[in-house]
Each structure stands twice: as structure tokens, then as C-alpha cells.
Amino acid sequence: MKKTSVFIGGYLWLIFFCCSISGQDFKTIQDGIEYAEMTREIDKLPVKINLLRLDLTKVRLDVVHAMDAAIGTETTSSIAKRHGAFAAVNAGFFRLDKSIFAGDAAGVLKIDGKLLSEPFGNRIALFIKNTPQTSAVEFLRFDLSQSIKLKSNRFQIDGVNRQRKDNDLILFTPEFHGTTLTDSDGLEIIVQNGKISRILDGRGSSPIPSNGFVLSVAGKLRETILRTAKVGKKINLEINGSDLKSSVFPAIIDSSYYLAEDIVGGVPQLIKNGVIEITWEQEKSSKEFVETKHPRTAVAKLKDGKFLMVTVDGRSEASGGIGLQSLAEILLELGAADAMNFDGGGSTTMFLDGKVVNKPSDKEGERKVSDAILVFPRRKN
DSSP states (O other), rough: OOEEEETTTTTEEEEEEEEETTTEEEEETTTTTEEEEEEEETTEEEEEEEEEOOOOEEEEEEEEGGGSSSSSOOOHHHHHHHTOOOOOOOOOOOSSSSTTTTOOOOOOOETTEEEOOOTTTTOOOOOOOOOOSSSEEEEOOOOOOOEEEETEEEEEOOOOOSSOOOOOEEEOTTTTOBBOOOOOHHHHHEEEEEEEEEEEEEEOOOOOOEEEEEEEEEEEEHHHHHHOTTOOOOOOOEEEEEEEEESSSSOSSHHHHOOOOOOEEOOOOOEEETOOOOOTTTTTTHHHHHHSOOOOOEEEEETTTOOEEEOOOSSSSSSOOOOOOHHHHEEEEEEEEEEEEEEGGOOEEEEETTEOSOOSSSSSSSSSESEEEEEEEEOOO
16 A cells, blocks of 8 residues: 655645556555455446455465365365465366365366376466565466386376276376275286385275375276286386486476476466467367356466456356456456466355455355465565
């Protein structure tokens, strides 16, 4: 909040006023954290928008998964409160059902340098690199080619920390669960310190070692891998053809991926280099998803270097939701250089200073989600 002084009627008055972007008032809630509410009329319906503008030299961003694991769900406010965050929004798309695999990220998720879920559909993702001075952010689209090497044979990995299906080769890391939660129709190879320690055929739900991982395979590759794998033999993990020197991710695909502490995927990109560029076709989304007026959650990097987190309420008389073209236009008006869309609908939630400040659309209230972006005031040296 800024302060100025003027003379009126011979008296000196101190006048306080809020920072403004395109006529929108932001109030400083804490050093580096500004908040605003705005209402727009779109197609003769009110649309309520909540905004958090963050100075990344004064706050830290972290991506956290529900229950601090690779599966499971939890409300955004619960995730934030457990970790002592000052603010938060929901983030990536996820498996939403009543199975034990609920909360599995539907796209890339990397937390604290460890890959919890593989990318899907070459979709846009938020990269976060934390240093003592700042949280650097990038918006990138990428894909992964993952494989294992046994002797001279190379086998493609189909997924990371998710339910194994027919003809799948899945990598399970310690962040997933205590066991692989698989049935007995497959083969599981336990790897510790880079070497095969056990081979379990036809048993399922194998324990995942803290110093390694489990490879679980069903279908066509099962017999081939069973003939190739031997206890005590070295096994190599590869990403895009690069041999990994550690038994558990992080993985090297390029410098941005390697340096990023956290990565969380969304869909689609909204703005690139100050221009609206909604890449739903390239990211295997749908025109209906882009055009329908839903509750939305989005993030943007502003031209002045600050970071914007946005929620738009919907599915009510008080707020009708928003299509992604209109959302991108508002973000551009607010100074966005780059922006992307996250999970919306009933998931859309903004938490600030101990409470939820938007109106989640589910009748039951705040929805349990997979992961969230948390905001922490940066400690002063």
C-alpha cells in the first residue's frame, strides 16, 4: 500500500491507496503478497475473480501433493494448513474416483526433485526453481521417453506411480505408497541401490524399498523381462536415452527439467510471450473444454516479474464461470507475459491467511484435490 500527502483546506492529509493494474485494486496482505477481488460481466452474467499477486523475491512457491504421497486426495486448505502456508491454490488435474488410486496426477508432477507422475499429451507445465533469493518460474511443454536397460535389452516404461494395466511396465518409487497395490497377474522386480534384490512373479502388491524402486510388468513383456532379469544384476533407468546415475529420480531431460525443484502440469497454455496462444489442440484437450464457462484456476508470470494466481468462480447465479479465451484476455490486461490453465470446476479453490476466499462450486463445499501450489513468506536474513 502506498502513501502520499496533500494539503486540503490548509491541513495536511495523509492519503493511503492501493496499487493498481488496469484499474484493479490490490491490497497488501503481507510483504510480497497482494490480494484483489474483481467482478466482470460476461455474456450478461457476473463473473467473480480472486487474484493473488506475488513478489517471488519475498515469497516461496512449493508444489505439494495431498497426503504427501503420489496418490490420495485432500482439500487445498488442508494441504496449506498442514504445511503452514500463508496462501494456496489448487493445481494439476488428477484421477477423481473412489478407488485407492484417486489423486493420481493426470500429467507431469515433480516434487522436491522427484518425479511422481509422467507427462501426458505434451501439455504445458509450471516449472519452479527455488533459491535462497527467489522462486524462478517457467512455463514449458515437454515429453519424456522413459526406459530401463537390462543387459543389452531396453524396455520402455509406460508410467510412473499409477495403476498398472494390461501390457504395462510401471515404475513405482517410494513416494507412491508402502506397496505397489497391484494384483497377482504380473511380475515385479525389486531394485535396491541400483541392483535387483528380488524377483516376484504372480504375487502383486510388493513392498517399495526406501532406497530403490519396483518395476511392475504385465502382459506381453512379462516373460521377456522374467528371462532377462537376474537377482544381483545391475539395472539402469534412462530418460530420453540418458543413463540415470541414481536409483530414484530426479531425471535429466534438459537443463530446465534438471534444475526445477517442482513441476506441475495443466492444460492448456493461455499466453506466451505477451500474446494469447491457447494451444488446446496441440495439448490434446477439446474445444468444448476451452469454450464452456467453468470455474477456473490459472497462473501467470507478469511482465514485471511478479507471479499471479487466479481463481474464477462459476456454476452459480453469483458467478457464471468463464471460457479460456475470456480468461486469457483478462490475464493479458493484468500484465501477463506467460500463463497457463490448471484444474478447475469443483476443484477451483483459493486459500489465503487461514481461510478459503473464493466460493467452490461443489454442493458439498471445498473439493478434495491431488495437489496445490503453496505460498510461504520468505524468511528475512
